[in-house]
Amino acid sequence: MAYEEAKKRFRGSISPVITPFNEDESIDFNKFKELINWHIEKGSHGISVTGTSGEPSSMSVDERMTVMETACKTVNGRVPFIPGTGSTNHDETMRMTKAAQEMGADGALVIVPYYNKPNQHALYKHFKTVADSVDIPIILYNIPGRTAVNLEADTIARLAEDCENIIGVKEANKDFEHVNKVLLKAGRDFNLYSGIEVLCYPMLAIGGAGHISATANVAPTEVADLYNKWEVGDVKGAQDLHYSLMPLNDVLFRDTNPAPAKAALGMMGKIKPVLRKPLDVPSEAVQAEIRETLKAYKLL
Template sequence: MFEDVKNRLRGSIAPIITPFDTEMEVDTGTLKSLIDWHIDSGSHGVSVCGTTGEPSSLSIEERELVMETAIRAARKRVPVMPGTGSANQKETLHLTKRAQEMGADAALVIVPYYNKPNQQALYNHFKTVANSVDIPIIVYNIPGRTGVNLEVKTLARLAEDCPNIIGVKESNKDFEHVNRVLLNCGRDFLLYSGIELLCYPMLAIGGAGHISATACVAPKEVADLYNYWKAGEVDKALDLHYKLMPLNDVLFKETNPGPLKAAMGMIGKIHPAMRPPMEMPSGKLYDEIKETLKTYGYLESINQ
């Protein structure tokens, strides 16, 4: 079941930022341009309203707007995997059903944050969400943001009991944990890295790809990391892994997506803005981001 979708959902699934205009409203025109840029640059898919998309700063109506804009802009050229989860199950169910109605290829559903459910509660939550729709569900485990880790045994129960739970985005620095995901859920279970420095290592253990925020600045390179690996050009993949490391590091010196949005503003892709209480980086970090982009040649075309 879902074999065709599983094949299409491999590679670099770029987590798109939510652009705001000068009035701090969602800038749908820029969002459409970003989708086109990612597709032209080789991203294998796109995701909106994940962590990088600032969903906690958006209303439910705005999240629906972002999802619909992305799905329409993609025009089936690549799969779209919107983030539909929240700390509120009713909201999660609503957004996941809306994603299905809009034609999303899959839904990325985060472990509920702040309220820290136990493992049985997490199982019940994800099973309820999965049973409410027919589209594939990718579980999103990011314990550094949610305050709770979805344990491998819980995920394995979900994979066995819910046929449309077909994968997981692991923003989990515990590499032993992510190895055990494929051991317990099966090696055809889609495992994505959400940790930039683990994108390459996860491919080596059988991962399906990555959902890396760095793709928002370097979509071609992050896609090529997967392409090289798939083509068996391991040395090229490894070289690219290390080449991207300084960029990965600087983009996460403050909470994502602040440094990322600053970088995207520098390369002329967006009006760089975050909604309060989050703020854009400034001072020393701003300068460091700019200098890092220069070393990669990303500012040459706009004379910065």
């Protein structure tokens, strides 16, 4: 029953909050807490950290867990808190997912291991072992553009069947046929989240539970309202927001995420636009485009 309740609670715009750094690349925890409070005040339905937008592969495991703990305390139960706990290393994934449960997180977002390119049976064993080790809801995270392997719909369905606490999947997958098959095979009560900005609205239309969109880092209210309008049956309003957000979505992916989002947040005065190596700030041309887009959206 608890997992069925989680499926109902974990809906809407779950903001994948960036990790702000100081000039020396240390974590700026004060700005981090300010960002989380800002997201909640602006209407985000949930908070996630240490996912792709949070640069987790540039942090140590201990740093990631400190970021998670800080976020958990800052959220303080106001909205669901679902940190990213996945890694290319199975033991690290187990450690961070167990830590998420111990610190009081509402769930965990677990990415397909990157670089290793496991086959489907290996992916099943990895995720089942992780899910069986905790009692909190698990959202799978399928992002083949980053991991070089796709978590197939049949594998997702098998995991959903065998692991009661695997309640959904974030699909950062441009293959719209695939995401339709996920709900067909895993069941339409399985929580499907868009991780592709231009597919946030289409995924709601096929029965999705919401989105975990990097654009929420810059425009949390609008990204949350896309879900809100759909939820109350304002189809025209949701469609209008979908098209209105497209230029902003585009410019925020002119370079590798989260570099453009951090540049935008720097221009907005929210953070210092520092990324950890090997990432770096976008080119001057891209930054100029970001600035003009933010002006057009009245974000500057």
